[in-house]
Amino acid sequence: MARESLAEAEEEMPSLSEEYFSAEYELEFANGKDEYKIARERFDDVEKRYNALLAKDSEAREQVERLEGEVPDLEQAYEDAS
Numbered sequence: 001m002a003r004e005s006l007a008e009a010e011e012e013m014p015s016l017s018e019e020y021f022s023a024e025y026e027l028e029f030a031n032g033k034d035e036y037k038i039a040r041e042r043f044d045d046v047e048k049r050y051n052a053l054l055a056k057d058s059e060a061r062e063q064v065e066r067l068e069g070e071v072p073d074l075e076q077a078y079e080d081a082s
Helices: 002-028 032-081
Strands: none
Touching (some): 002 032
């Protein structure tokens, strides 16, 4: 499960990163109040999804690392029990 979550996050990251930096650019160079408002709404939406994906990626990496550390101990316990 953790590896699947990590793979999903890694697959989504390039396109969402591109969308994030595009929205950031549009916000930075918005002309006028209306354009800024639209750019701000888009950026806020993309930023929320981007941060959620970063959190998902981080959590999945932590789980994979933790589980990889536990596998040798579990293997040893299994061998000892056999």
